[in-house]
Every structure is written in C-alpha cells, then in structure tokens.
Amino acid sequence: MKVDISSEKVGSGFLIRLKGDVDMNTSPDVRGGLADVFKQGEAGFKALFIDLSQVRYMDSSGIATLIEAMQMCVKRGVRLRLVDLSPPVRDVFELARLAAVFEIFPSFSEAETKP
Amino acid sequence: MKVDISSEKVGSGFLIRLKGDVDMNTSPDVRGGLADVFKQGEAGFKALFIDLSQVRYMDSSGIATLIEAMQMCVKRGVRLRLVDLSPPVRDVFELARLAAVFEIFPSFSEAETKP
Amino acid sequence: MPGTVTLSVPSHPKYLYVIRSTLYPLVLDAGFSKKEASKIILAVDEASSNIIKYAYEGDHTKTITLTVTVDAGRIAIRLEDSGKQVDVSTIAPRKLDEVRPGGLGTHFMGTVFDTVEYDTTRGTGTVLTLVKEKK
Amino acid sequence: MPGTVTLSVPSHPKYLYVIRSTLYPLVLDAGFSKKEASKIILAVDEASSNIIKYAYEGDHTKTITLTVTVDAGRIAIRLEDSGKQVDVSTIAPRKLDEVRPGGLGTHFMGTVFDTVEYDTTRGTGTVLTLVKEKK
Ligand SMILES: Nc1ncnc2c1ncn2[C@@H]1O[C@H](COP(=O)(O)OP(=O)(O)O)[C@@H](O)[C@H]1O
Ligand SMILES: Nc1ncnc2c1ncn2[C@@H]1O[C@H](COP(=O)(O)OP(=O)(O)O)[C@@H](O)[C@H]1O
Numbered sequence: 001m002k003v004d005i006s007s008e009k010v011g012s013g014f015l016i017r018l019k020g021d022v023d024m025n026t027s028p029d030v031r032g033g034l035a036d037v038f039k040q041g042e043a044g045f046k047a048l049f050i051d052l053s054q055v056r057y058m059d060s061s062g063i064a065t066l067i068e069a070m071q072m073c074v075k076r077g078v079r080l081r082l083v084d085l086s087p088p089v090r091d092v093f094e095l096a097r098l099a100a101v102f103e104i105f106p107s108f109s110e111a112e113t114k115p
Numbered sequence: 116m117k118v119d120i121s122s123e124k125v126g127s128g129f130l131i132r133l134k135g136d137v138d139m140n141t142s143p144d145v146r147g148g149l150a151d152v153f154k155q156g157e158a159g160f161k162a163l164f165i166d167l168s169q170v171r172y173m174d175s176s177g178i179a180t181l182i183e184a185m186q187m188c189v190k191r192g193v194r195l196r197l198v199d200l201s202p203p204v205r206d207v208f209e210l211a212r213l214a215a216v217f218e219i220f221p222s223f224s225e226a227e228t229k230p
Numbered sequence: 231m232p233g234t235v236t237l238s239v240p241s242h243p244k245y246l247y248v249i250r251s252t253l254y255p256l257v258l259d260a261g262f263s264k265k266e267a268s269k270i271i272l273a274v275d276e277a278s279s280n281i282i283k284y285a286y287e288g289d290h291t292k293t294i295t296l297t298v299t300v301d302a303g304r305i306a307i308r309l310e311d312s313g314k315q316v317d318v319s320t321i322a323p324r325k326l327d328e329v330r331p332g333g334l335g336t337h338f339m340g341t342v343f344d345t346v347e348y349d350t351t352r353g354t355g356t357v358l359t360l361v362k363e364k365k
Numbered sequence: 366m367p368g369t370v371t372l373s374v375p376s377h378p379k380y381l382y383v384i385r386s387t388l389y390p391l392v393l394d395a396g397f398s399k400k401e402a403s404k405i406i407l408a409v410d411e412a413s414s415n416i417i418k419y420a421y422e423g424d425h426t427k428t429i430t431l432t433v434t435v436d437a438g439r440i441a442i443r444l445e446d447s448g449k450q451v452d453v454s455t456i457a458p459r460k461l462d463e464v465r466p467g468g469l470g471t472h473f474m475g476t477v478f479d480t481v482e483y484d485t486t487r488g489t490g491t492v493l494t495l496v497k498e499k500k
Pocket of ligand 1 (some may be wrong): 175270276281284285308316320321322323324333334335336337
C-alpha cells in the first residue's frame with residue numbers, strides 16, 4: 001500500500017495532499033514530501049496546508065510526521081493548517097488527543113481565508 | 116462478509132439485487148433468496164431480473180447458483196435476465212465463458228423493455 | 231524483496247474472505263495488476279473451497295494453511311491440508327460447453343496459474359502448489 | 366463459532382498493510398463495529414511496528430506471528446517475535462501533554478485493549494497478548 005503525495009503552490013504558501021495509508025512503511029515518503037516542500041519554499045512562505053481527506057489509515061508514525069511538520073513550521077514562522085480530516089484520521093487524532101494541538105479546518109477555502 | 120439480497124415485484128415478474136461477495140460462504144443465502152422468490156411467484160410470473168451491479172466478488176459457487184436459477188426458470192417458463200454486471204462478475208463470466216449462456220443487459224430498464 | 235507469508239485458517243467457508251483479504255495486498259505488491267490480482271485470488275479461493283468440500287468433506291473444524299512466496303517475477307502459493315487424499319489424476323475440470331453447476335474451480339486454477347501441482351506423497355493430506363510468473 | 370487464525374509475515378513495515386487486511390474481516394466477524402475495528406487494528410499495527418523497531422531493531426528479515434482467537438464476546442490477539450527481550454516494565458507510553466513525535470503506540474494499545482500483557486519468560490523473544498471484550 002502506497003501513499004500518494006502531491007503538492008502545489010497556493011497564494012500564501014503550499015498545499016500538500018496525502019492519499020492512501022500513512023503507516024510506518026509510508027511515513028518516510030511523507031517526510032520526504034514535506035522536506036521537498038520546505039526546500040521549494042526556502043525563500044520563505046507563510047502557510048502550509050495539508051489535506052487529509054483521502055487518508056484511509058494513519059498510525060502513530062503518521063502522527064509523528066505531522067508533529068515534525070509542525071515543529072519545522074514553528075521554527076520557520078510558517079502557519080500549519082490541516083484540512084478535511086478523513087474519519088480514520090479523526091479517530092486517531094481523538095485517540096491521541098491531538099485535536100487541540102493542530103489548527104484543523106473542514107475545507108481548504110476556510111483554511112486559506114480564516115485569519 | 117455477508118451478501119445482501121433484496122427482491123421486489125416488478126411489472127412482469129421479480130427483480131433481485133445482490134450486494135457484497137458471493138462465495139461458498141454466502142451462495143447458500145443467495146440460493147435461499149431465489150427459493151423465496153420462486154415461492155412468492157408460485158401462481159406464475161414471467162420474468163426474473165438479477166441485478167449484479169453491487170457484487171464485489173463472485174466465485175464458481177456464485178456461478179453455480181446462477182446456473183441453478185436459470186434451470187429453475189427454464190422449468191417454469193420464466194425468462195431470466197441478468198442486469199448490470201459489476202467488473203468482478205464480468206471477469207469471472209469471461210473466465211467461465213458464460214457471457215453467451217445468459218441474457219445480460221446493461222440496465223434494468225433495458226432488460227425490462229427489450230423483447 | 232523475497233518474502234514469505236503464512237496464513238492458517240479454519241476450514242470454514244467464512245474464512246475464504248479472510249484468505250482473499252490477506253492475498254490482495256500481497257499479489258498487488260508482487261507487481262500484478264488489479265485485474266490479474268482478482269483472477270489469482272479467485273483461483274486460490276476455488277482451491278480453498280475444494281479443500282473444504284473434498285479434502286475435509288465439509289468438516290469445518292480443520293485447518294487450511296497457505297504459504298505465499300513472492301520472488302522477482304513470480305508468486306507461488308502453497309495450500310496445505312490434512313484431509314482425505316485422492317488420486318490426483320481424477321481432479322479435472324468439466325468441459326465448459328456442458329452448462330451445469332460445478333466443475334469450474336479447477337478450470338479457473340488451470341487458466342490463471344502456470345503451475346498447478348497436487349502432492350499427496352506425504353503420509354497425510356495434500357499440498358497444492360500454484361505458481362504464476364509475471365509476463 | 367470459536368476459530369483461530371494464524372498469520373506470519375516478515376518483519377518489514379510493508380507487511381503492516383497485510384496484517385491490517387487480514388485482521389479487518391476477522392474483527393468485524395467477531396462482532397465489533399467498524400469504528401471499534403479500526404481502533405483494534407490500529408493498536409495491533411502499533412504493536413507490530415514496535416516489534417520491528419525494538420525487538421528486531423530494524424532487521425526486516427525476521428518473522429512476526431499473529432494468532433487471532435475469536436470466542437463469544439472477545440477477541441484475543443497474540444503477537445510473537447524472536448527478537449531482543451527487554452525489561453517489560455520499561456515499556457510505557459509518554460504523557461500525552463508532551464507534544465512530541467513518538468510514544469503513542471503503547472498508549473493506543475492500552476486505550477483500546479482490556480489486556481496488554483508482555484511475556485518474556487520463554488528463552489527467546491516476546492509474546493504480547495492483547496485482549497478485548499465485547500461490551
Ligand atoms: N482438493 C481436492 N481433493 C479431492 N478432489 C478434488 C479436489 N479438488 C477438486 N477435486 C475433484 O475435481 C472435481 C472438479 O473440481 P472443481 O473444478 O473445483 O469443480 P466442483 O468443485 O464445482 O465440482 C471435483 O468435483 C472433485 O471431484
Ligand atoms: N516490543 C517492544 N520491545 C521493546 N521495547 C518496546 C517495545 N514496545 C515499546 N517499547 C518501548 O516503549 C516505548 C514506547 O513505545 P510507543 O508508545 O510505541 O512509542 P514509540 O515507539 O513511538 O516510542 C518505546 O520508545 C520503547 O522504548
């Protein structure tokens with residue numbers, strides 16, 4: 001089972017979409033995708049959006065990857081916003097009691113426009 | 116994995132819809148569903164439509180069940196028409212070279228109206 | 231990477247679904263397309279059904295063991311039972327032009343796999359080996 | 366019907382998906398809801414990941430064996446490895462209010478299962494038993 005990672009430049013930063021299963025096998029790919037985006041945005045960017053609507057499964061290695069992304073964002077003054085959590089992602093966030101740790105939005109348009 | 120079997124009276128006969136996996140475990144339920152319909156239609160009916168669009172998997176026990184249905188129909192002068200084969204059903208029909216044995220229609224409306 | 235996966239299930243037809251669920255990611259990971267994968271899985275399902283019907287004669291309390299080995303270019307699936315042995319030369323598909331229920335499982339196995347080999351040389355039970363090469 | 370299913374896979378993370386695929390129908394068939402099933406599967410995935418990381422220290426050529434037993438009212442999953450044994454009292458989740466990567470797997474196991482028991486009394490390896498009762 002693979003994870004598909006796509007990223008695009010949006011107004012204020014980057015939007016990454018993940019699709020598939022994020023587990024110990026595929027988390028390194030997600031980490032690689034994040035590193036690519038931080039490299040592309042070296043000159044500075046304001047916001048990183050991660051769309052999780054197509055994630056069928058996420059385990060603690062996926063959560064660890066998201067926490068790492070948050071730490072990288074904090075270090076660079078980038079605002080991290082998670083978008084449209086799929087039900088399995090919502091379940092694992094609930095188990096990890098992480099809902100309060102991340103900024104989470106139901107859609108990209110809301111994530112992009114809310115101050 | 117269960118199979119859902121629903122049947123309804125339509126103009127000239129009955130429409131059975133199968134949903135799920137039809138394998139050695141669930142074929143007896145399908146056979147039971149067919150027997151129920153033949154019992155309901157004891158007074159005589161003209162046509163039996165079996166909708167296979169929601170069948171995710173079918174093995175040779177499912178095919179055997181369909182051939183039995185055909186034999187019961189022939190005996191009673193009922194016309195059997197299969198409707199909207201899902202891709203996995205099409206694959207197994209192809210392997211069994213059964214496409215020519217059954218009357219197969221892309222939709223119920225065509226199955227009902229074609230002479 | 232070559233890798234071997236072993237699955238043992240009770241000889242009850244409800245576990246056919248478990249066999250299919252386990253095989254699907256393995257067959258895809260071996261590099262077969264979704265369409266090829268579904269045929270491979272169908273043929274293994276038929277082999278497993280036959281073990282329940284013929285080797286165990288409907289006894290649902292026995293065990294079926296599948297060993298799946300993926301090497302570069304091929305997948306091999308070994309099915310082991312501890313049931314009744316038969317003269318393997320009598321295991322044969324029906325002619326497809328006789329339309330009747332039954333007789334398709336062995337036909338599917340023969341169509342899908344490059345090798346279909348029954349071994350009854352052990353004291354008890356049968357080992358069926360199914361091999362498919364990637365084209 | 367009580368039934369035992371055994372699955373052995375190589376200790377490579379790509380087989381986590383195979384473990385999940387095998388478990389899903391078993392857990393549903395045991396009578397758990399889809400939501401409960403996904404939590405049970407998550408916790409077993411975490412236990413399996415930990416075997417790869419800690420018991421086998423990243424060696425992907427070893428074996429993980431899962432034995433799943435379903436009785437009326439409960440599911441028991443035994444995970445066996447032949448890797449490094451540790452003092453099981455040191456296996457502990459992190460506090461959830463420290464937000465950092467890691468330390469969640471054992472928390473998930475403890476939250477989802479009624480019993481989480483590590484046994485290192487055999488000469489080699491560890492047997493982890495996870496049990497969940499139906500409420
Ligand atoms: N594992 C087996 N052990 C003994 N006999 C078998 C086995 N598999 C198949 N056979 C024999 O081969 C015949 C053809 O099998 P198959 O093509 O699967 O069709 P079916 O099971 O529907 O008859 C069976 O009727 C049976 O006599
Ligand atoms: N199977 C195991 N063998 C040895 N140590 C383990 C095992 N499982 C967990 N541990 C120890 O318990 C700690 C917590 O594990 P866990 O909650 O899964 O988080 P993580 O693996 O992300 O650190 C690990 O860091 C490790 O030290």
